[in-house]
Amino acid sequence: MRHLLISNRARITPPSPIRKLAHLAVKAKKSGTHVYQLNIGQPDIESPKEFFDGLHEFSQKVVAYEQSQGNDMLCSAWSRYVNRTLGLQTNPGQYIITMGASEALVFMFETCCDPGDEVIVFDPTYANYLGFSTIAGVNLVPVLSNMENDFALPGREEIENRITNHTRAILLCNPNNPTGTVYTREELKLLFDICEEHNMFLLVDETYRELVYDGLEPLSIFHLVPESDRVVVIDSLSKRFSLCGARIGCLITANEQVLAAVLKIAQARLAAPTIEQFAVAYMLENIPDSYFAEVRQKFVQRRDVLDAALKQIPGVSAYKPKGAFYTFVRFPVADTEDFAAFMLDKFSLNGKTTFIAPAAGFYMQSERGRQDARLAYVLEKNSIEDAVETLAAGLVKYGNN
Numbered sequence: 001m002r003h004l005l006i007s008n009r010a011r012i013t014p015p016s017p018i019r020k021l022a023h024l025a026v027k028a029k030k031s032g033t034h035v036y037q038l039n040i041g042q043p044d045i046e047s048p049k050e051f052f053d054g055l056h057e058f059s060q061k062v063v064a065y066e067q068s069q070g071n072d073m074l075c076s077a078w079s080r081y082v083n084r085t086l087g088l089q090t091n092p093g094q095y096i097i098t099m100g101a102s103e104a105l106v107f108m109f110e111t112c113c114d115p116g117d118e119v120i121v122f123d124p125t126y127a128n129y130l131g132f133s134t135i136a137g138v139n140l141v142p143v144l145s146n147m148e149n150d151f152a153l154p155g156r157e158e159i160e161n162r163i164t165n166h167t168r169a170i171l172l173c174n175p176n177n178p179t180g181t182v183y184t185r186e187e188l189k190l191l192f193d194i195c196e197e198h199n200m201f202l203l204v205d206e207t208y209r210e211l212v213y214d215g216l217e218p219l220s221i222f223h224l225v226p227e228s229d230r231v232v233v234i235d236s237l238s239k240r241f242s243l244c245g246a247r248i249g250c251l252i253t254a255n256e257q258v259l260a261a262v263l264k265i266a267q268a269r270l271a272a273p274t275i276e277q278f279a280v281a282y283m284l285e286n287i288p289d290s291y292f293a294e295v296r297q298k299f300v301q302r303r304d305v306l307d308a309a310l311k312q313i314p315g316v317s318a319y320k321p322k323g324a325f326y327t328f329v330r331f332p333v334a335d336t337e338d339f340a341a342f343m344l345d346k347f348s349l350n351g352k353t354t355f356i357a358p359a360a361g362f363y364m365q366s367e368r369g370r371q372d373a374r375l376a377y378v379l380e381k382n383s384i385e386d387a388v389e390t391l392a393a394g395l396v397k398y399g400n401n
Contacts, residue, residue, distance in 0.1 A: 012134055016361070017337075017357050017359070020337075021039075021340055024341060024344035024345050028345070028348070033351055035352075035353055036352065038354060038357075038375045038377070038387055039374075039375075039376065040357070041177065042244055043242045043244075044380060045242045048242075048287055048291065051241065051279050053286070054280065054282030058275055058279065064274060066272060066273075066277055068270065069266060070095060071277040071278065075092035075250075078092075080284070080285075081284040086218060088222050088223070088226060089226060095251075096250060096259060096262050096263065097272045098248075098272060099249065100238060100247045101207050102132070102249070103269075104235075104251040105132050106132050107262050108232055108251065111261045111265065113168045115136070116137065116138075116166060117167075118139045118167045119203075120142075120143060121142055121143070121364070122143050122153065123145065123364050124178055124359060124369060125178075125363075125364065126173055126178060126205070127362050130361075139166075142363070144365070147328055151328075152183075153190065156190060159190075163194075163198055168201060169195075169200050169203050170194065172188075172191060172203070174204060174209075174219075175322070175323025175324040178326050179319065180321020181321065181322070181323070182216055182219075182323035185223075185224065188219070189224055192225055195230055200230065201230050202228075202230055202232070203232050204220075204233050206233050207238070208240070208323060208324040209240070210296075211239065211296065211323055211324055211325060213300045221233060226254075227254045235249060239324075240292070246279070248276050248280050305377075305385060306388065307320050307327070310388060313388070315395075316395075326377075327375050328374060329375055330371050332395070335371075336356070336358040336359060336372060339394075339398055340358050342398050349389070349390045354394070356373040356391070357376075
């Protein structure tokens with residue numbers, strides 16, 4: 001019998017470093033081990049009451065398809081919310097509702113690029129960008145940032161050196177996943193100026209926009225260039241409202257040609273979930289503007305607890321982020337993927353272990369990040385302390401193997 005072949009696209013699509021070792025976590029849990037999941041950005045903060053109130057308000061007798069561009073009430077509510085909380089002047093017609101930021105990113109790769117075109121990203125980068133771009137046939141071109149320089153953007157010359165005739169866009173996540181870096185107004189302006197000069201799109205993933213700390217204020221690219229045709233914002237409700245499972249995101253742009261093209265792709269997939277759109281529209285209209293003060297405070301406390309605990313482990317160094325809820329950590333091991341697998345498969349402390357995301361999968365350059373991991377401070381403070389204590393004990397045991 002001849003062997004059936006799958007597509008090259010399917011073969012070369014990389015696995016997610018966030019979920020790659022999930023089968024070992026499942027195995028550990030089945031054996032009775034408690035797993036502290038610092039590998040994934042799933043906050044344990046309760047979803048807003050207003051979202052569940054919105055679910056209860058849904059009274060339609062048939063759960064029908066929504067419009068492909070999104071529920072009118074949601075587009076209007078999201079626009080009003082952004083305008084009210086950020087001081088912007090978006091309008092509902094600039095919004096297309098998507099199934100999370102993930103679908104919005106796929107839409108943008110498919111709209112801005114043809115197969116073989118290039119998009120510049122900054123290493124380390126959000127791992128799923130690699131999967132999305134591979135599926136769309138787009139080549140990501142990495143420009144390196146590093147922990148020693150707080151993951152700041154490289155200089156203009158270094159970025160422009162990576163531009164070719166096939167470069168169609170620059171993609172930036174701000175605040176950044178996986179590093180937690182918050183980019184400055186000057187850095188955003190630099191990227192926009194480069195895109196202007198080289199006639200490229202600027203795609204800004206603002207999924208974590210409100211999650212900024214240490215006196216920083218949320219900054220959108222729309223604060224700098226509110227009506228530019230070359231700017232597209234990717235947004236999501238998953239992280240800031242603990243609504244990961246609702247799968248509601250959007251893209252926002254003033255570019256009518258982009259909106260029309262994206263709508264054709266959105267029509268092919270029919271629509272985003274109907275009930276969730278209704279519920280989040282209700283939530284955005286009714287949630288108090290003070291909501292984020294408490295959420296930010298919780299994440300600051302968790303960040304500080306994690307940072308202090310990591311500093312007690314010999315040989316470990318960590319970047320203290322100013323946004324999102326991730327940090328990059330360097331461990332005294334040769335390969336964090338091997339260490340992460342060891343923690344899940346061969347180690348526990350008092351019936352507990354810790355799941356971390358190896359950092360090599362966040363780099364386009366495969367030799368990078370072998371000693372690093374991304375940790376998500378999405379658990380309450382006591383759990384973070386226990387998780388790090390478990391990591392420290394695991395490092396000792398791993399080093400003695």
